[in-house]
Amino acid sequence: MSAVEIVRFAFRGLAANKMRSALTTLGILIGVAAVILLVAVGEGSSQSIQRNIQQLGANTLTVSSSTGGGGGFRMARPQQDGGPRTQARPLTVDDARALADRTAAPHVSSVSPVVSATSQAASYEGASHAVQQVVGTYPSYFEASNKPVAKGTYFFNDDVLAARKVVVIGQTVAENLFGALDPVGRQITITGVPFTVVGVLKEAGATGGFQDADDVAIAPLPSVQQSLTGFGPLDQILVKAGSADDVAAAQAEVTSVLDQRHGVGGAVAADYQILNQATLQETVSAATSTFTVLLAAVAAISLLVGGIGITNIMLVTVTERTREIGIRKAIGAPRGAILGQFLVEATLLSLIGGLLGVAIAVTGAQFTIAGITPVVVPSSVVLALGVSVAIGLFFGSYPANRAAKLRPIEALRFE
């Protein structure tokens, strides 16, 4: 009795009840496909979030004022005197200048103060579009925030000093206002103020879940302050470190400069916060991997349920074929051959289900699911397939053993 023979018997056994075999296979198929596909979706969303973060610019620190925290707490009880400060100090252009000081902050390579106004109406010869974000800043912002220009040019320090009304617009803005026209050199109005377009940003690509990074207009800081935001506090200061290794040192320098200027220390909590892209990236990737594990766990449960389905159907099969087992034993089938046949049947069910599941998952991963392009992780394929075969062996062993242990006289008497 060779192994080939046993596999042939097993195939014949499965073929004898095609509908049942197909349905049992379906259980494993769904389990395996779910594991691979959900892990792929998790991985895809994780990668897209990582890309988004990288688009914000590498080696950069974002300083923004925090209006809550200790300052806010004291503001709520202004009658209590003796507190060192009753109000958080906003970020100013002077803060930005202080950070640009090479002696106080040697690891900082550029500093860009940022003000921004959201949903500003822009129009060009009748076409109008609400720009999601109008940013007023310095030219260094383009490099620090990783926004290269595709057409035309940036604006320059001269433009900033002279508060010229020039603007660099994102791809979405260009399409909505100009269509096929070349926007460079044309004049648009943003909330009634005329701006000359000097450049168009390279397309960043709309990425799932986040706001459209191409729906922006970037103009010199004083121009935006004059016409849109007023000369109030800055929204952010974008600080770029010399290199990736300098980010931590730069963060320490920024902290010490700002602490000094804002009088932070001792009992006084910081009235600003620093967002480090690397830290953000780590936090987000930890969160997304938790998410992926969760998805995989849910899928693994369905695989387990599929496995129990195999046990169930094999038990039915063994009971139904008790007489056949008796005949086989009476004509001299050794216990091992019976055990092998039913074990191989169970394993074939799960293996076929697993292979089909992989095929379906890989096909499904070619499509965008809920705005996320799934990325198939090879190890999840190997794991899901391996687990499905192991499930066949494990969940098939109980019914197979029961078949092998049947005594021929009783099995023959079974009706």
Place this chain on the structure above:
Amino acid sequence: MSLVLDVRDATKVYGAGETAVHALRGVSLQVEPGDYVAIMGASGSGKSTLMNIIGCLDVPSAGEFHLDGVDVGALDDRRQAVLRNRKIGFVFQSFNLIPRMTAVMNVELPLAYGGVRPAERRRRALAALELVGLADRVNHQPNELSGGQQQRVAIARALVNSPALLLADEPTGALDSTSTLDVLGIFDRLSAAGRTIVVITHEADVAEHAKRVVRLRDGRIIEDTRLAPVDGLPPRLKEVTA
């Protein structure tokens, strides 16, 4: 001459204590090669139990059983399976063919478990089917065959391994009279060719074809009649071949 069957003082008790059932109460039976024995008895006489013991499907509670010189009681499960495969050909009342397998595949099955190569297996299976007159039905499945044809396939399957003993349990119990004659005719011809056959039956008609009739009652042999010599022809061979 060595005996094909040698049952010595075999007893079989099912259960224990007050509910114990004594199916066999000391049966001794010796069968020589070439003999054609009918074991008769009413239901409850112990003939099925004796058949299970002879067929190596069960072991006696006490006493000894040698099949073709091998002490069956001393064998483990796996060796008993091998022994069934090599030494015994079973024919059952309800045919017991495996459904959804063609006639020739059913006949090949004992050879497959015996480890015979596929080509050789096919050749021997076809020869056995030829012998029972079913050469034109080899690729039919059991549900496409009549009862008599199914039983002939079962006989072919029992013979394909050239066993020392052909053991038939009520082989004609589920057949009409024409098919019964077919099957008995095959047995008579096999016996005439020197095959050792044991038939368990409760029909006198069937028993009359045997060279020797053994009657069981209440777990004991009560009569052992010889109708024809061991090396002679079965008594009704002429009728069935006529």
